[in-house]
Amino acid sequence: MKKWSGLILLLLLLSTKFISAQTKTNVADTIVNAKLLHFTYGYALPFGDLADRFGSNHLMGASLFFKMKDNYLLGFEGNLIFGGNIKEDTIIDGLLTSQGFLIGVNGLAESAYLYERGYTLFVKFGKLIPAFGSNPNSGINFNVGAGFMQHKIKIQDPDKVLPYVTGEYAKGYDRLTNGFALTQYIGYQNLDKRKRINFNAGIEFNEAFTQNRRDWNTDQMKKDDAKRFDMLIGLKFSWILPFYGKGESRIYTH
Numbered sequence: 276m277k278k279w280s281g282l283i284l285l286l287l288l289l290s291t292k293f294i295s296a297q298t299k300t301n302v303a304d305t306i307v308n309a310k311l312l313h314f315t316y317g318y319a320l321p322f323g324d325l326a327d328r329f330g331s332n333h334l335m336g337a338s339l340f341f342k343m344k345d346n347y348l349l350g351f352e353g354n355l356i357f358g359g360n361i362k363e364d365t366i367i368d369g370l371l372t373s374q375g376f377l378i379g380v381n382g383l384a385e386s387a388y389l390y391e392r393g394y395t396l397f398v399k400f401g402k403l404i405p406a407f408g409s410n411p412n413s414g415i416n417f418n419v420g421a422g423f424m425q426h427k428i429k430i431q432d433p434d435k436v437l438p439y440v441t442g443e444y445a446k447g448y449d450r451l452t453n454g455f456a457l458t459q460y461i462g463y464q465n466l467d468k469r470k471r472i473n474f475n476a477g478i479e480f481n482e483a484f485t486q487n488r489r490d491w492n493t494d495q496m497k498k499d500d501a502k503r504f505d506m507l508i509g510l511k512f513s514w515i516l517p518f519y520g521k522g523e524s525r526i527y528t529h
Contacts, residue, residue, distance in 0.1 A: 306411045309466075310518040311340040313475060315354065319509025323482075328450065329391045329426070330360025334509065338399075346403035346411070348418055356393035361428060364389055366448045366494050367440055379436030387437055393426030395481060397458050409465065416464040416475060424483035424505065425453035447493030452503065454485030466517055473515035481507040
């Protein structure tokens, strides 16, 4: 908890430092051009084929959005996916002893741990619609995008004594899967007129058309070339560091 508190405090200090000197930009009553650096955390649930392999997961990442004339948005985003709820958890069952252990190179009974690991990369385009009377740079944020999703099952061997399920051998078990992905997001963006509290919070939908990229699944003794539809629906929160354009690029509103 202390680690996260320190990170949040650091972001607050950086936000204040970077924008306090930009006194020429009037966020309170002006639509401004800006570069918006997002630091993101998300919690998502899987659907489609992804729900057969994993449970809920977490996302952490960053994005850079360009807020342009008339509040249009163009951005680039990357997120890491991680979790510990593996439903397809029988991948190494054929290697277990009758007591449920693996035998390490040290001759002792050992355990391996399974985790979800992956990432998404997107190019996004959207629109900010001022709402709730805050200021013309805050309101409903809607964006869509296209990109790439990848996920796999990570086999962790804490004691480094199970070489037959790690390294190159892990490729026969890890179900490395990726493919083209789409994304849609709707939420609320706040750019504080006092230039201190800047955030984005909402719900995101990701759909990916994926396929196993390994040549062979060792535990199944076959190649898996089935087409998959993987979906994530989750809540996302972003802390924003805004970098505002010069005063002459402003568009004044009535």
